[in-house]
Amino acid sequence: MVSRAAAAIRTRPRREREQEVLVWPDLVFIEFISALIFSIALMVLSAMVNAPLLNRADPDTTPNPSKAPWYFLNLQELLLHMEPAWAGVIVPTIALVLLAAIPYWDRDTQGQGVWFGTKFAGRLTVFGFTAATLITSLLIIWDGSLHVVWTENIIRGLGLNSDFSWPGGLDWFRNLRGFDTGIPWESLGFTIGGFTMFEDWRAIPLGIPGTTTDPWLLNLNFPSFLSQQIIPVATMVGLPVAFVVFCKMLGWIQTRRDIALLIFSAFIGVYLTTTIVGTAFRGQGQDLKPPWDIVVLEE
């Protein structure tokens, strides 16, 4: 077996001295100019826009909405759609580990050092990014029940039915929690051989009494587990898989690099969308609002 160091040398392209230029002046000049441009741009920005400074911190007055710094608002956005442990800790940890693991999985040395090195790289990037952005937006709209509001408004507005409201039979499709609150779980028990199964879906006994005090471990609240954990996690795993399968069917995926391109671009799409929605579209009570309708109240 070759040592890693030897392999590292081997995976390097041959040095072509005739193709090389001197760092001084060629590179030093570019670095100097870009640093200069940035210094000037930041100076101008700082002269025009002041850093925010609100009232002195007061633990007794909570601003509504309260928001984390903008670069964590993607996580705060996730928080609205799933169990906090997933949104705040598990998902970001897994995402970072996967991100760091990319080069250990996609090891083919072909196609390095050039932008979009594979045949379908462009399409995969555009598709991954756009589709992920769209789907994320739709999911957020759905979980914000905007489709309910819009449907009601359209049907009323068209004069089809002036007091139309979202049908009760579709309550489960109002939003993610609909799977919890919109389904008559109470009547879903059944009897096998004299035993009544799932008499109470909201308290399925799991643990041995006395081994834990955590009610969650003792009795599983299945409807809430479904809507806060199973569905979100299945979505986060299922969509990427579906993306890969779909692009494979189109013949766009030939190497691992292609899969990496697709998923990374989709990730960037989700990252951006959730950050933007969390920053600009969440008003009081974290309700979906257009940016111009957002005011912060102190309560």
Add this chain to the structure above:
Amino acid sequence: MANLERAPRKSFNDLIYDLIFKNYVWQSIFRTGYPNTPRNQMLAVATNVFLHLHPTRIHRTHVKITHTYCLGGLSFFMFLGLTVTGVLLMFYYVPSIERAYQDIQELEANVRFGQLLRNMHRWMAHAMIILVLLHMMRVFYTGAYKPPREFNWVVGVVLFILTLLLSFTGYLLPWDQLAFWAITVGTTMVGSAPVLGDESKFLLLGGFSVGPNALIRFYTLHVIGLPLVISIFMAVHFWRVRRDGGLARPL
């Protein structure tokens, strides 16, 4: 014939040039003049503390702006700028809940260029996060993480996390409503971890909620702990770029 041996008369420009660049003090700092031969230009890069992070020669595709867009270099430049403005801010700021907010107000109102200083620090911090993210995207889309650069990609991910943490710890320091509640929301997320959640939150805040202990912890991490750690990782990052044979290019 004697004419030819007389030294040509110096022009005024040459006189000025010699006065500035050929005097004893200048030459004690810069031992040679402007490096105008390839050999001297390489020596200039190799022997200057600041420039020696670079190789002396690089492949011509890598000086094209469109290859890197200078994003890694600019991230580093932001770090340097943040260090300079940060040190200046430390002159005026005391991390206690009695003084922090007032210090910022006074910095803005009474210190010459104080507002500008604070703005620069703030906007550079935001710019750095965006630049680091863009740098990561450029590295990804140019396939520059592939062997032998796997580990440097991992170092990069660590740098990204450290950049976020630096910004997050700095966010609390003005001790205004924005700072207080953002950190409250952020640390509550930490607290929801399935294992060691409450413990990590307690460790971070030095208590159960954001208060004086949290302020001093965030301050210490922000001005010394994290900058030290990120400097070490940056050193490794730059060193590895060189060790891995410069920037990636096709085999």
